[in-house]
Amino acid sequence: MKDKKQLKQAVFKAAKQLWRTFPVLVGAMLLVSLASALIPKEIYAAIFSLNPILDSFIGAFIGSILAGNPVTSYILGGEFLKQGVSLVAVSAFLIAWVTVGIVQLPAESMLLGRRFAFIRNITAFFFAIISAVATALIIGVL
Numbered sequence: 001m002k003d004k005k006q007l008k009q010a011v012f013k014a015a016k017q018l019w020r021t022f023p024v025l026v027g028a029m030l031l032v033s034l035a036s037a038l039i040p041k042e043i044y045a046a047i048f049s050l051n052p053i054l055d056s057f058i059g060a061f062i063g064s065i066l067a068g069n070p071v072t073s074y075i076l077g078g079e080f081l082k083q084g085v086s087l088v089a090v091s092a093f094l095i096a097w098v099t100v101g102i103v104q105l106p107a108e109s110m111l112l113g114r115r116f117a118f119i120r121n122i123t124a125f126f127f128a129i130i131s132a133v134a135t136a137l138i139i140g141v142l
Contacts, residue, residue: 024107039066048089052133052142055089060128063096064121067103087141092132099124 047062048055068076073094080090100121101108108117136142 021107021111024110027107042083048085050086052086052088052136055086056092056129056132059089059092059132060096060100060125063093063098063128064100064125065102066097067101068097070098073098086136087139088132088136091135092128095128095131096125099128 048058076097077090077094080093081087102121105117105121108120112120133142
């Protein structure tokens with residue numbers, strides 16, 4: 001009988017927490033959609049300098065601000081490469097785009113804790129740059 005009561009309390013607490021965070025999550029998703037819709041893809045090609053280190057930082061920075069999902073990254077990556085953006089910049093952008101989320105930071109901080117959210121995002125940012133450079137080195141572009 002005690003287990004049923006604890007289960008009921010746990011489900012109630014979880015539902016209450018989800019209800020409280022729902023507006024923040026919806027707001028974050030709307031901001032991401034708005035940013036993706038308002039910024040044309042052609043602007044990205046003009047931003048990159050073809051300096052691998054600088055491009056990886058720029059790509060990771062922009063990807064951190066504009067969060068996205070992995071499914072559309074294949075399309076974006078192909079389009080960026082067609083427009084002349086370097087592989088290291090595209091890789092850094094897409095990795096940061098999927099793993100770092102400045103827009104979602106308030107929701108993540110509220111759900112997982114501010115310290116954890118900041119450390120996770122900073123770590124993901126630097127690993128996006130490292131992974132992008134490693135990808136370009138492995139493929140032989142750098």
